[in-house]
Amino acid sequence: xxxLTTARTILSAxxxxxxxLAAQAATMGDDGLHKAPWMHETFKDLREDxxxxxAEGKRLLVLIEQRGCIYCKKMxxxxxxxxxxxxxxxxxxxxxxxxxxxxxxxxxxxxxxxxEKDLVQKWGMLFTPTMVFFPExxxxxxxxxxxxxxxxxxxxxxxxxxxxxxxxxxxxxxxDEPFQKYHARKFAEQESE
Numbered sequence: 001x002x003x004l005t006t007a008r009t010i011l012s013a014x015x016x017x018x019x020x021l022a023a024q025a026a027t028m029g030d031d032g033l034h035k036a037p038w039m040h041e042t043f044k045d046l047r048e049d050x051x052x053x054x055a056e057g058k059r060l061l062v063l064i065e066q067r068g069c070i071y072c073k074k075m076x077x078x079x080x081x082x083x084x085x086x087x088x089x090x091x092x093x094x095x096x097x098x099x100x101x102x103x104x105x106x107x108x109x110x111x112x113x114x115x116e117k118d119l120v121q122k123w124g125m126l127f128t129p130t131m132v133f134f135p136e137x138x139x140x141x142x143x144x145x146x147x148x149x150x151x152x153x154x155x156x157x158x159x160x161x162x163x164x165x166x167x168x169x170x171x172x173x174x175x176d177e178p179f180q181k182y183h184a185r186k187f188a189e190q191e192s193e
Contacts, residue, residue: 026076031099032067034076038090039063039097044116045107046096046144050134053094059168060134061093062144064120066100069128071155082158088165100128109138109147119144127153133168149173159187 026034042049046062053060065072079085089095098106102116114122123132123145130153138147145151150173152164163183167173172182 026080031102033065033097033099034072035097036076036080036086036089036095038086038093039095042096044096044098044104046109047107047111047138049094049096050109050136050138054136056094058092058094059136061089061095062098062132062134063095064098064100064125064128064130064132066128072129074155075129075161079156079158079161082162085158085162085165088162088169092169093165100125108143110141110143112143125151125153129153129155131164150179159183159190163187 026036029035040049040052042052046060050060080089098116098120100117100120104116105113106116106119107113108119108122112122122143125132125145130151132144132148132151134144134147135149138144149171150164150168156164160183163186164179166186167179167182172179177185
């Protein structure tokens with residue numbers, strides 16, 4: 001009887017974990033991009049998006065992706081659904097998605113309106129996924145690529161992603177410890193847990 005109760009408890013916990021992961025998992029949008037529950041659908045006026053992020057006490061993160069990107073798929077299927085990462089993205093970041101080759105109009109921080117693909121080109125972004133993090137305030141005449149506190153191109157594992165998200169929240173970019181050293185220190189701590 002005790003074994004049966006233990007087995008039921010384990011199965012119930014597993015079902016809850018799978019349900020939680022499924023709730024955090026991304027779906028595929030009509031544009032061929034993954035859509036996660038922590039992403040915000042906006043009019044893509046980045047100055048307004050920054051204001052909305054501030055109003056919610058969050059940091060603005062622009063996620064640049066493209067249809068068919070195997071690295072984007074890896075992030076959405078293996079990294080972003082991790083409970084700690086999904087929680088920090090949901091609770092602490094205001095995430096806007098841009099399509100590297102999209103035609104939706106975006107208004108940059110400097111007031112210039114152009115298509116997603118033209119904005120991505122203006123910013124000099126070459127790879128997907130790319131995470132672009134912004135400060136709490138951006139000067140009026142500053143384009144997004146110059147305003148960004150950090151840009152991270154590529155798909156990374158759980159710890160690198162989690163540590164980057166945390167480093168930005170801690171404003172590590174204003175400190176003396178560069179991200180690579182911060183990540184090495186944090187990863188050593190995380191491995192020993």
